[in-house]
Amino acid sequence: MKEQTYKIAKIDSFKLKDIFECGQCFRWNLEPDNSYTGVIKDAVINVKELKNEIVFTGISDKNLDIVVNDYFDLSQDYSKIKKELSKIDEYMEESIKFGEGIRILNQDLWECIISFIISANNNIPRIKKIIEAISKEYGTEVKWKGKVFYLFPTIDQLSNASVQDLRNLGTGFRDKRIYNTTNLIKSKNVDLDKIKNLEDSELIKNELLKLDGVGPKVADCIMLFSLKRYDVFPIDVWVRRVMNDLYIHSEKEESVSKNDLQKLAKEKYKSLSGIAQQYLFYWRREEKIEKEK
DNA sequence: ACCCAGGGTCGTC
DNA sequence: GACGACCCTGGG
Numbered sequence: 001m002k003e004q005t006y007k008i009a010k011i012d013s014f015k016l017k018d019i020f021e022c023g024q025c026f027r028w029n030l031e032p033d034n035s036y037t038g039v040i041k042d043a044v045i046n047v048k049e050l051k052n053e054i055v056f057t058g059i060s061d062k063n064l065d066i067v068v069n070d071y072f073d074l075s076q077d078y079s080k081i082k083k084e085l086s087k088i089d090e091y092m093e094e095s096i097k098f099g100e101g102i103r104i105l106n107q108d109l110w111e112c113i114i115s116f117i118i119s120a121n122n123n124i125p126r127i128k129k130i131i132e133a134i135s136k137e138y139g140t141e142v143k144w145k146g147k148v149f150y151l152f153p154t155i156d157q158l159s160n161a162s163v164q165d166l167r168n169l170g171t172g173f174r175d176k177r178i179y180n181t182t183n184l185i186k187s188k189n190v191d192l193d194k195i196k197n198l199e200d201s202e203l204i205k206n207e208l209l210k211l212d213g214v215g216p217k218v219a220d221c222i223m224l225f226s227l228k229r230y231d232v233f234p235i236d237v238w239v240r241r242v243m244n245d246l247y248i249h250s251e252k253e254e255s256v257s258k259n260d261l262q263k264l265a266k267e268k269y270k271s272l273s274g275i276a277q278q279y280l281f282y283w284r285r286e287e288k289i290e291k292e293k
Numbered sequence: 294a295c296c297c298a299g300g301g302t303c304g305t306c
Numbered sequence: 307g308a309c310g311a312c313c314c315t316g317g318g
Contacts, residue, residue, distance in 0.1 A: 023300060026303080123299040126315055172313025177302080215302045217304075238302040 004064035006056040013078035015101020015208040016049055020103050022104040022282040024225050026115055026128045027135075027152070039135070041108045043067055044149045045144050073106050073228075085276055088268055091246050092276060095283035096102050100122065102278055109192055110185070111152040111228035117177050117213035119221070126170075132167040134158070136213065146176040159186045177213025184211055201229050216258070224274040 015038050018030040023261035028038035035048035045058035045068070054066050069075065083260045084101075086093045113132075131152070138153035140162060159182050166175040190210050198204045204227065208219040209263050233239075235258050243261055244253040269276040 117302095119299095119301065120301040121312075122301085122313075126299080128314090167313085170314070172315095173311090174302095174313080180303060214304065221300070234300075237298090238300070285300090 001059040001061055002108040003057070003059050006064040006068055008074070009018070009053055009058075011054070011074070013101060013103055014054065014072075016047060016098050018101030018282070019072075019103050019105070020101060021286075022278055023124065023285065024278065025105055025107060026124070026131050039142075039151055040071055040147050041111070042066070042151055044144050046253050059142065063104070071106055072103060075141050076103070076104060081272060081275060085102075085269065085272055085279070088276075092269075092279070095279040096250055098286070099279045102282060104228075104230070104275060104278060106228060107226045107280075108152070109196065109222070110155060110221050113181065113185075113208070113211065113214065114152075114178060115159070116221045116225075117181060117211075118171065118174055118217045120174060120177075120213065120215075120218065120252075121151050122172075122174075126293040127199075130170050134161075134166075137165075137169060155186050156183065157210040158182050172212060179250075180212035181214070196227070201231065204229070205232075220274075224278075231267070231271045233262060233277050235261050236281070238281050 013016075018035075020030075020038070025038070028036045029219075031037055031046070032211050033048070035046055039042070039045075042130045043058055043060035043064070045060070045064075046054055048055045048057075056064060058064055060067050072076070072157070081097050086096055099204050112138060115127070115131055122130075135152050137152040139150040139159045140153075140157075142149045158178075161179070161182075163175050163179045166178050170180060185192060190207055195204055195207050198207070201223065204220050204223060208214050208222055209216075214222070217234050218237055220232040223229035223232050224234060240256060240261060241253050243264065244250055244256050247264060248260075249257055250256050265273045265276070
């Protein structure tokens with residue numbers, strides 16, 4: 001692990017708050033100087049936005065520029081994506097204006113699977129807390145700048161945890177799901193390397209659904225956030241809420257069927273449904289957080 | 294003190 | 307396909 005710095009000129013669609021607070025990731029934390037520090041795969045990185053450049057500092061075995069370009073998907077042309085989506089309707093336009101700095105990260109598949117199993121019927125502060133606890137207990141320790149960080153455990157590392165161990169870390173009823181899923185992956189009953197090489201989204205989803213604790217919503221999140229499948233449309237309480245308010249106007253939003261929402265999303269957002277979902281989710285959820293202040 | 298909701302999934306009917 | 311249960315935490 002060597003300390004490295006990597007700088008790039010400011011680019012379009014890159015705002016730290018939007019990227020890290022839009023709900024796609026759980027291991028980035030705000031620092032007093034408004035930079036963010038996070039643990040990704042096998043690196044610890046701090047990102048700081050300056051006037052004309054973005055500075056990445058961190059320790060990593062691999063070259064930091066390669067890690068950063070891949071993780072932040074820097075070659076993706078968001079101005080084009082936004083232009084496409086903005087044309088669809090005024091709501092899309094407004095939500096994009098609100099979350100203009102959003103960028104879908106390219107996260108590690110294994111970590112993403114466990115993280116979103118934990119997300120089920122849970123809130124973001126507690127999800128972050130549980131992932132941190134699991135990493136601290138089973139992940140590799142990394143010291144940097146006088147602080148201690150913990151990488152997300154590898155499959156082998158996490159397979160040392162019993163159901164009870166996981167329960168003790170605060171996972172709640174998700175303990176068995178994490179345990180079972182870890183073993184399904186370790187035994188290669190579900191082979192992550194194979195999944196990464198699959199072309200067809202449907203095939204990938206079918207494989208992911210074999211994992212305990214992975215239903216349609218979690219599978220979609222995994223595909224969107226770690227496999228670059230931008231055509232999926234994860235439906236959670238927030239997205240159902242905002243879609244109902246904007247397009248459907250049902251008295252009871254919970255009675256709007258997932259199938260109808262999927263169809264609507266496909267019609268409107270097509271192959272960019274996942275990215276549209278992320279703008280909508282962030283827009284609606286931040287609005288609520290703002291109101292509570 | 295009590296109730297509710299939170300990036301759902303699973304087992305059962 | 308609908309329905310309730312489910313750990314636990316934070317906020318009203």
